[in-house]
Amino acid sequence: MRLLKLGGQAVALAAVAGMLGLLVWRLTHQAHPPKIGGPAPNFTLRRLEGPGTLALASLRGHPVVLNFWASWCVPCKGEAAKLQQEWTQYRKQGVVFLGIDYHDVGSDARTFLSHHGITYPTVQDGSGKIGDRYGITGVPETYFVDRRGRLVGVHVLGPITESKFAQQFHAGLRAALGS
Amino acid sequence: MLRLVAVGVAALVFAGPAAACAHPRTSLTYLEGQIMCPTCHTTLDQSDSDAARQIEAYIQKRIDACATAGQIKSELVANFGAGILAAPPHKGFDLLAWWLPLGGVIGGAGLLALGVWRWSRRREPEPVVALDPETEKRIDELLADLD
Numbered sequence: 001m002r003l004l005k006l007g008g009q010a011v012a013l014a015a016v017a018g019m020l021g022l023l024v025w026r027l028t029h030q031a032h033p034p035k036i037g038g039p040a041p042n043f044t045l046r047r048l049e050g051p052g053t054l055a056l057a058s059l060r061g062h063p064v065v066l067n068f069w070a071s072w073c074v075p076c077k078g079e080a081a082k083l084q085q086e087w088t089q090y091r092k093q094g095v096v097f098l099g100i101d102y103h104d105v106g107s108d109a110r111t112f113l114s115h116h117g118i119t120y121p122t123v124q125d126g127s128g129k130i131g132d133r134y135g136i137t138g139v140p141e142t143y144f145v146d147r148r149g150r151l152v153g154v155h156v157l158g159p160i161t162e163s164k165f166a167q168q169f170h171a172g173l174r175a176a177l178g179s
Numbered sequence: 180m181l182r183l184v185a186v187g188v189a190a191l192v193f194a195g196p197a198a199a200c201a202h203p204r205t206s207l208t209y210l211e212g213q214i215m216c217p218t219c220h221t222t223l224d225q226s227d228s229d230a231a232r233q234i235e236a237y238i239q240k241r242i243d244a245c246a247t248a249g250q251i252k253s254e255l256v257a258n259f260g261a262g263i264l265a266a267p268p269h270k271g272f273d274l275l276a277w278w279l280p281l282g283g284v285i286g287g288a289g290l291l292a293l294g295v296w297r298w299s300r301r302r303e304p305e306p307v308v309a310l311d312p313e314t315e316k317r318i319d320e321l322l323a324d325l326d
Contacts, residue, residue, distance in 0.1 A: 008290060072229040103217040103230055105237045106258055127260030128217055 033135025033155060040066070040145040043130045045123035048101055048109055054123050057149070062096045063176035064145040068131055070104040071112035073139045075159040080116035082161055086169075087120045093177060098123065102131045102139055144172035152176055205248040207239050213265050214238070214255060222265050 034041055044055040056064070067083060069076040087097040099122035101109045106124055113122060125131050134143060135155075142156040153172025160169040211224035216231035223231050234255070241251045255263045267273035310318070 070230065072233040074229070103259065105233055108233060108237070124258075126258045127262060129260075 034133070034151055036151050036153070036155065038151060040064075040143065040149055040151045041130075041133045042149075043125075043133070045100070045125055045130060048099075048106065048122040048124045049113055054098070054121060056098070056145070059096050059098070059145075060149050061147050062094050063147060063173070063178075065090075065095060065097045065173065065176070066100060066134075066143040066145060067097065068100045068102045068125075068134070068136050068139050068141045070102050070139045071108040072104065075161075076140045077112075077116070078161045079140050079159040080112070080118060082166075084116065084118055084120070086160075086173075090173060091120075095173065095177065096121070100125050100130060102136060103128045142169060142172070144176040146176050146178060200245040202245075202247060204245070205242055205251070207235060207242060210238055210248055210251060211235065213252070215263050215265050217259055217263060 040056060042055065042057050044053050046052075047054050056066075065086075069079070083097065083099075087095075091097070097120035099113075099118065099120060101122055101124045104124070104126065106126070109122075109124065112118075128136075134141075137157065140159050142160070143151055144153040146152045153175035154168045156165050156168045156172060158165040160166045208224075212222050214223050214234060215221070216223055216226040216228055216234070218230040219226045219228050223235055237255075238251055241254065246254075252264065261268070261273075267276040269277060
């Protein structure tokens with residue numbers, strides 16, 4: 001009987017320790033936006049407009065514009081044409097625009113790309129894990145990555161159709177280009 | 180005659196898709212409580228966000244195309260990951276989420292029963308208090324008076 005009592009106490013202690021462990025793990029693994037100046041978190045995601053995957057690391061050597069968007073997001077609709085226009089202009093300088101479709105239905109996202117004539121590569125982040133790693137608070141949001149894979153400029157927290165965000169966007173592009 | 184043809188065409192247009200399903204059609208109301216809105220972390224029936232409305236529209240489209248509830252859920256999991264389901268699936272590691280709480284409740288009830296059983300056995304019978312002859316005699320007299 002004494003053994004049973006000891007066993008019960010050990011199980012209870014283990015359960016409490018497990019709960020504490022979970023709490024500590026949760027607190028230490030909360031999503032924080034990556035630091036500007038630090039390395040851009042790498043990812044490999046399924047391509048939306050075609051087969052296969054695309055890894056951010058494979059774009060090393062190019063300045064990259066990471067634009068988080070979704071087809072259900074109203075400001076993203078307004079921003080799409082502007083982004084496509086910027087991409088057409090900056091691709092000549094080696095800049096790669098990469099759309100990251102966040103928490104979205106794939107078929108609706110493809111319709112969105114086709115409707116807005118988006119031609120730069122886009123990947124699908126359906127679960128939102130990559131968006132969470134980048135500390136996304138909503139869409140659209142944009143990051144800039146320089147040729148060495150570091151985040152530069154500012155984290156643009158809105159559509160680049162608004163003048164404040166447009167200024168941040170162009171400053172970010174210049175920082176990514178290293179000029 | 181023209182009116183009859185029009186009615187026939189309308190019946191075909193509206194009743195056609197419903198009749199085409201080989202199985203009972205699932206409903207948006209049934210699925211809404213089982214699917215999460217990925218941006219607001221509540222079930223679809225409790226959310227009015229753009230993302231929730233988009234998923235509802237997708238579900239309705241698939242229901243109209245005769246997809247079963249299971250098919251729709253699988254498609255959503257493939258698109259959004261397992262986190263889109265309000266409850267974990269009944270297989271693999273996820274089974275733990277179903278059985279662990281049940282095991283905890285049964286184990287707790289067992290421990291409680293064991294504790295109660297041990298407590299009830301440990302109690303000793305209450306000693307019988309013997310009356311002193313004086314008191315006993317007095318009670319007998321009182322009872323005799325009552326008769």
